[in-house]
Amino acid sequence: xxxxxxxxxxxxxxxxxxxxxxxxxxxxxxxxxxxxxxxxxxxxxxxxxxxxxxxxxxxxxxxxxxxxxxxxxxxxxxxxxxxxxxxxxxxxxxxxxxxxxxxxxxxxxxxxxxxxxxxxxxxxxxxxxxxxxxxxxxxxxxxxxxxxxxxxxxxxxxxxxxxxxxxxxxxxxxxxxxxxxxxxxxx
Numbered sequence: 001x002x003x004x005x006x007x008x009x010x011x012x013x014x015x016x017x018x019x020x021x022x023x024x025x026x027x028x029x030x031x032x033x034x035x036x037x038x039x040x041x042x043x044x045x046x047x048x049x050x051x052x053x054x055x056x057x058x059x060x061x062x063x064x065x066x067x068x069x070x071x072x073x074x075x076x077x078x079x080x081x082x083x084x085x086x087x088x089x090x091x092x093x094x095x096x097x098x099x100x101x102x103x104x105x106x107x108x109x110x111x112x113x114x115x116x117x118x119x120x121x122x123x124x125x126x127x128x129x130x131x132x133x134x135x136x137x138x139x140x141x142x143x144x145x146x147x148x149x150x151x152x153x154x155x156x157x158x159x160x161x162x163x164x165x166x167x168x169x170x171x172x173x174x175x176x177x178x179x180x181x182x183x184x185x186x187x
């Protein structure tokens with residue numbers, strides 16, 4: 001897991017200064033960045049996006065009811081993949097047809113290594129709240145199979161973030177062009 005910096009330091013971010021909350025995104029769309037994972041998610045049609053939420057306010061914010069969505073340039077709405085969705089995608093179950101006169105399919109078999117399961121569990125964004133003056137981060141995985149350039153013209157939306165009184169904060173919208181057009185940091 002990469003260490004999370006304050007959300008406003010990421011090129012793709014949306015800062016709500018009056019509410020004291022910032023959402024930052026760091027897509028892991030390039031092979032050099034994605035090399036932190038043992039699973040090659042891009043080969044499976046999944047794009048990991050590092051989601052960082054920083055609370056600079058004096059009250060905690062609740063994330064339990066939040067809803068994230070990646071909206072492509074063609075207005076395709078993609079929710080983050082669940083843990084089971086990811087397991088199914090990377091296990092690559094294969095079924096065979098029996099040689100009987102009737103083509104009954106045999107049970108599909110696929111497996112995931114314990115290390116891959118741990119990686120998925122430990123890397124996914126799972127925070128339910130962000131305490132005052134702190135940051136929470138994790139990965140969300142989006143099914144971008146069949147989309148040649150999923151980030152170009154895309155927007156990331158986050159709703160359902162609530163303040164300490166239970167009031168929903170204004171939704172977050174991050175145009176991913178900010179990430180694509182950001183200058184490359186030297187190593």
